[in-house]
Amino acid sequence: MRPRRTLLAAACCLMLCLGGQAAAGETITLFTLNLMGAAGGSRWPERAAALTDYLATRSGLPDLLFFQEGYGGPWSRLLHGGDTLEELARRLRARGHPYKAVSRFCFWETWPFSHYRIGIVSRHPPVAVRERTVSGPGADPRGVAAAVLELPRLGRVVAASVHLSPRGPEAGRLAQLTQVLALLAELAREYGAALRILAGDLNTAPRPDHPLLQELAARGWVDTFAAARPGAPGATFRVPGNPYTRSPGPPVRIDYIFMKGEGVAVEESRVVLDGRDGPCVSDHAGVLTRLRLPAPPPP
Secondary structure, X not given: OHHHHHHHHHHHHHHHHHHHHHHHOOEEEEEEEEOOOOOOOOOHHHHHHHHHHHHHOOOOOOOEEEEEEEEEOHHHHHHXXXXXXXXXXXXXXXXXXXXXXXXEEEEEEOXXXXXXXXXXXXXXXXXXXXXXXXXXOOOOOEEEEEEEEEEOOOEEEEEEEEEOOOXXXXXXXXXXXXXXXXXXXXXXXXXXXXXXXXXXXXXXXXXOOXXXXXXXXXXXXXXXXXXXXXXXXXXXXXXXXXOOOOOOOOOEOOEEEEEEOOOOEEEEEEEEOOOOOOOOOOOEOEEEEEEEOOOOOOO
């Protein structure tokens, strides 16, 4: 009987060790993309199909999708069939992936024309959604779509999709960013979230002395691409060879995924949908980040 007991104990230890390793290996995958709108002439149906194919055929589906420059409203239905964020979620569901548009905030509109949307599409259920317009001196009013989501084995996560103003002084964008960070902090306190995510088009080049990036770093936010690929240019706008590029100038990185969470590590981050890693579907490339979550406390 003693050898059997020894063997059983060894097997239990092995199972516990493997279980601990599996728990420690849990990840969350994030994706952000400026959709370039969807008005007439933008080839939206073709671009939406290519984007859906890229996301649906990945081995590791993103948990959260952050979008900017989506459209909706009466003329949107006439021009390209409806709300672009809801359409993308519907296309993914048709491929067997349970995505839902948890936020489709309209922060600018010309009634009865297209509504300018920003939002989050998620595989996980929302606990709460908050949507606000943010402003700053000399900057166009912009929106933030924030949600608290319940993720398996992690708990609550606060996430926000943002698109800061492309015009005006840096002080205007900094004021908008400060309002976004205040909203995320408010939601994290209210719902006890373990992880915060900020993703989108910041219209900010990655200069070390840039006040927006300094503000984020001072508050403990991690630029996931820079953490995974130090010194890499990672251009997401005006990428050479992108057929949708409309504005002249050098390539630049203006699309980001930031995170803030104790014990969370950046496992991978890269530029996608740039003609090399996936087709171009917008005048912006996307950013794909995978985070490794901390191991749960021992029982």
